[in-house]
Amino acid sequence: MKLVTAVIKPHKWEEVREALASAGVAGMTVTEASGYGQQKGHTEVYRGAEYDVTLVPKIRLEVVVDAADVETVVSTITAAAQTGKIGDGKVWVVPVDSVVRVRTGETDEAAL
């Protein structure tokens, strides 16, 4: 089992979701996040005081998948989230020891 975490641009979320659904991924967990990186933020001004807002809004997805599906999932996300502009985000993969479905207590593959 692997955990794929992807940080993407917010307006790409819908496309990524559809692409993953087509690729057979039935579930995921989404959090709002802010990204810091090469993509620069913007400047805000409040009564003459300027703020450099360094963070840019991102969507963070977590998908637990069977180890065999990691390649597909990662490349599906990458393809769907790409705009080619700085700030498209990252996808990383982490090993998972076990998964449980809370409703049934099923574990591992059966839990997905």
Add this chain to the structure above:
Amino acid sequence: MKLVTAVIKPHKWEEVREALASAGVAGMTVTEASGYGQQKGHTEVYRGAEYDVTLVPKIRLEVVVDAADVETVVSTITAAAQTGKIGDGKVWVVPVDSVVRVRTGETDEAAL
């Protein structure tokens, strides 16, 4: 050391927290999240335009625990968060190399 991540229904958070406290878990980190899965969302209507809202609100917990306690922690969460209805959530476990307590610099078991 292991990291247990649980995605649960929001109104179960309080019960889960209490169950974990009884099981001796003294700390955790909580984020608001949205879930996508078998549990279906709802339809919203704005001036005749219908939206399918596919995401449902979830609470996401992270607990770093001693490897020996993983079983207990996972089953405690699973038990407390269960309603038996679709959408109860998932719990997954990931290996952890090391932990530090920022305040003291203590590491690993001592950091929890």
Add this chain to the structure above:
Amino acid sequence: MKLVTAVIKPHKWEEVREALASAGVAGMTVTEASGYGQQKGHTEVYRGAEYDVTLVPKIRLEVVVDAADVETVVSTITAAAQTGKIGDGKVWVVPVDSVVRVRTGETDEAAL
């Protein structure tokens, strides 16, 4: 590759970001989180009904780094986030199998 996750006090975020930048960390992902631990929350009162708010606001950082840099990154965060008071937070490290930069498809070290 390793994933360093840090949970810190919100008003320390700016200092941590600067310290990491000085240490050569060019990117990270940030989420708002709530912490539960030894740091106690506060009591709120609404028309005579008292609530114990057990959660305290935290900032949660994720930084994927080269395995060789883990030590530096963890100690940089720890140093910058420390106030010496309860609730300063935790930093934990998890192994990462692979990373992709969405924009280019570059992987691993090149993706950071």
Add this chain to the structure above:
Amino acid sequence: MDTGDTAWVLASAALVLLMTPGLAFFYGGMTRAKSVLNMMMMSFAALAIVPVLWVLYGYSFAFSPGGNSLIGGTERLGFLNIGVDTAYGTIPEFVFAGFQLMFAIITVALISGAIADRAKFAGWLVFVVVWVTVVYFPVAHWVFDFGGSDGEGGGWIATKLEAVDFAGGTAVHINAGAAGLALALVLGKRTGWKRDPMRPHNLPFVLLGAGLLWFGWFGFNAGSALGANGLAGLAFVNTAVATAGAIVGWLAYEFVKEKKGTSLGAASGAVAGLVAITPAAGALSPFGSVILGLIAGVVCAAAVGLKWKLGFDDSLDVVGVHLVGGLIGTILIGFLATTAPGGGAPVDGLFYGGNADLLGKQVLAAVVVMVFSFVLTYIIGKLIDMTIGFRIDPEDEVSGIDQVEHLESAYDYTGGSGGSPFKTGV
């Protein structure tokens, strides 16, 4: 007709209209984020339904000549027989009818706070129609219709009993408060009551609501002089200072108990003071109004805790604020009324050397309206519950009534995630 009097009552009527959206914010801010729209929609339903009924028959049954001391006549059905030249005292009757309409709207809207988060919207719509017809229009006639020049055709409280109710302590607040209690009992407690946290989701909204209510209440009270004169001025000042006194009272109560004062307490104190001064605004001196306000603030602050002890889920404290506040105001008139400033007090109250006559009348008016409203509301509520159902599914309460009853979410601060491409229903 006097243009100055007309100008002030027109302005007052607009002010009272604003109170209902103000109430929507006062109440809406106190609910959880998942039910704020439903709470606000209960107020907007009152704004939508009551004016239509008012034109059809409401105004007539409340105020038309030709009725008796229990109910108005039929001459004004459909708003017939009123022209731009028809006068009501020194103002056009259209202006009076518009002003009084706003009282009917806000009274029924006030009740909704007792049943936050759990009432079927269709049930509420039916309730508004029935309640305002069966309970409000008659009671408004009793209290606000002073009849012809000899009181002929006027309501029994106004013209027979001659209790003092300047702007609606009985007809509006005791009435709505008792109805709120009845409905809270009919619908039962919210799922998770006393277990789940049910904190206000937006306290600035509560303060906004309190501010708009206070502002509008000057129309409610000072407008009830039905003219731009010294009595309106007295009512205006009393409305300002009693409200201030009640905030002081409520916060003082909190300081004693919690060592701190809350913003919800300040907002609640303001409303408690406004409620209490409503019947008394023309009958007290400003100094007496401050005293009345202080008492209302302290007593209502204590009274909102009763529901925890007695175990009824009057969610947003309609009982503790409106019923209790209305009773305080109505009854304290018996003590604090004074003829000194030359306002509307017919005799001095007990504290100013008067006798207990006035007090007796005040208590009687209060009790009759309270019992009448409670009993009828309970029956109406039960009938709705037994027929079309008045309460939503507990699951829907947990996921949020807004989604289920209005197909909406109040907030979307992300603006990007969470919704899929829409399909238009057209």
Add this chain to the structure above:
Amino acid sequence: MDTGDTAWVLASAALVLLMTPGLAFFYGGMTRAKSVLNMMMMSFAALAIVPVLWVLYGYSFAFSPGGNSLIGGTERLGFLNIGVDTAYGTIPEFVFAGFQLMFAIITVALISGAIADRAKFAGWLVFVVVWVTVVYFPVAHWVFDFGGSDGEGGGWIATKLEAVDFAGGTAVHINAGAAGLALALVLGKRTGWKRDPMRPHNLPFVLLGAGLLWFGWFGFNAGSALGANGLAGLAFVNTAVATAGAIVGWLAYEFVKEKKGTSLGAASGAVAGLVAITPAAGALSPFGSVILGLIAGVVCAAAVGLKWKLGFDDSLDVVGVHLVGGLIGTILIGFLATTAPGGGAPVDGLFYGGNADLLGKQVLAAVVVMVFSFVLTYIIGKLIDMTIGFRIDPEDEVSGIDQVEHLESAYDYTGGSGGSPFKTGV
């Protein structure tokens, strides 16, 4: 001069001023969180620019004596030749000029809803200056200037055609609605239209806006009687009951289609009713106003769907609510006008046994204003687009117009993260 009349028109002018911030919330709540400030700023730009032009030349071209039936004279340029003793009917001319100023402000602000999220702010500033000058001031003269005692120098709709437009169904709503359509066509669709979810980010704000608009609209309509009298009272009551009727109508339409009623529907219905009753407020009976409101509610609820079919992105439904609502109100006068309450209807409409004369006039006034406004607005919009540009970059639309055009974010609930130490620009 009459102090009572003056008092009411002063109060009314203040009420109408409040409508524009109210509109900012009505519209702002409907946008996504990333563009709420820009939406509100379009209203505030109207509040900033129009009064300055009003002093310089706007009031004069709209209302100064010495003009003809198409445009006012020049005597009032720079607000010259008005003193505190100059009268306009029974009120000081300063009061009349202040009251009418507010109409100019809100009319141009109304248009902004059609072009949410995508208009360059500099383009909007230019548009406000040009549009109010070239389109609004003349049309206001046509409709609102009744000229001297013999109608001399008055506008053609007011004094020649003698169509009934009590408070601005043509000059304000048809005018703004047609202009909104033109601008929506000039600017084109939002990036992601029909693909991305574009849900309202804050529905309580929409309800607040609707509440403030309703409140202010009493000044708009009942103030248009220009006095505190029975006609003002009739207009007041009609404004209350038609609005209520329209909420009922809109929610009924939703209940039929979706089995539920939405809060956005209630707010929209209220505004649709207010729009429709605007021209008719003095010419209908309260009963007729309820009917008018019901029709406006249902028809506008259906009309907001048209844009999906016809494919123009009138983002916040200026066409469906203001153009359609304005047409309904203006034209239904031909059917529902009645001289019975003694209001402003010169003759009875078709339903009250009148002939079709009035209907013809109403249609003519509506069509001329609509076409005039649409054509000129389209030209103005195109010119702005071809010169300084009227539309922002698509990338900026995605990241949010507030950041790009105003260097601000509307909300920061975290208060800790996300901003780096500021450097003051001083």
Add this chain to the structure above:
Amino acid sequence: MDTGDTAWVLASAALVLLMTPGLAFFYGGMTRAKSVLNMMMMSFAALAIVPVLWVLYGYSFAFSPGGNSLIGGTERLGFLNIGVDTAYGTIPEFVFAGFQLMFAIITVALISGAIADRAKFAGWLVFVVVWVTVVYFPVAHWVFDFGGSDGEGGGWIATKLEAVDFAGGTAVHINAGAAGLALALVLGKRTGWKRDPMRPHNLPFVLLGAGLLWFGWFGFNAGSALGANGLAGLAFVNTAVATAGAIVGWLAYEFVKEKKGTSLGAASGAVAGLVAITPAAGALSPFGSVILGLIAGVVCAAAVGLKWKLGFDDSLDVVGVHLVGGLIGTILIGFLATTAPGGGAPVDGLFYGGNADLLGKQVLAAVVVMVFSFVLTYIIGKLIDMTIGFRIDPEDEVSGIDQVEHLESAYDYTGGSGGSPFKTGV
């Protein structure tokens, strides 16, 4: 007594009451989310305390006959000796007393913006009591009490110096602005000032506040004519157009510096214009008012930057907007006053061919009020700080003053997590 005059002053008093909740939003939106309730509570504390003191002694010391040019008499202590028939000019004295009460409330509330996020609430409560007693009531007497028919018993600025202050440029704005500066110095800078981002947490609230303030300000300024007449009309128009001019001015300043205009700038410009026109509303022509507004907008936009240079944490720019704006308005009267429209200007200002006499009087009034207020406020602040303490713990500032001083959080959008089962304190 005139009913029309009475109607307008009643409406105006209600409008001015609304300004304080409006201010709570204007200020509250600018704070961080963790301190919005405290900011709003400072306004509500003024709403609670000042009316009570007004009844007890405030009105008397400000306006009672029997005083001298520095302080009012004692006849009105406890609001005694006023009845519904007591007149003040053409209106009931109760109406005048209610109207003036609202000025006292808003003036002290204005000060709170200087000490956002860090003042002990108990300290603020004491401050309100002492400051309004020692500073405001006397200054109000100086400026607003014109005494008997021969000026006997009136305040020195009103009756001896005869400087022009139509609605309170000195008594309200310079007074509050100087006090704000003093308190900002007493309390010191916020923890993290110039280091942490302290962005407004809710700019729509700021715009709402600005809208409500503008609306209410028509009561403030046009109501200060104390009648419904041409002077009120002039003040109304000037209030509208100067404010518009100031928004234009502030945004123009931003466009020059940042190439964009911000919504905080628009809201701030509106308030700056309202402040500046306050003393001048009856003494300028509309054209002069536009000029005044433009100047106020530009100068205040520059002035809010001063605090960064000079290093005092006047958190929400009470100095930059109210002190500077008040000075601009008060002093420019010496240049721009004109007797042409027949308003309240006793003589022409320098630009209209007058001499420098008036200018001298304006400067003197401004300086005396500024110094008096600054010195006394500083002393009061220091005394509070040295006794019960005026500043909260730095740790509490970081975690948020709302939690610590009010035991509340302003927002809870999740509604599910974060709170444990409540225990009722009853």
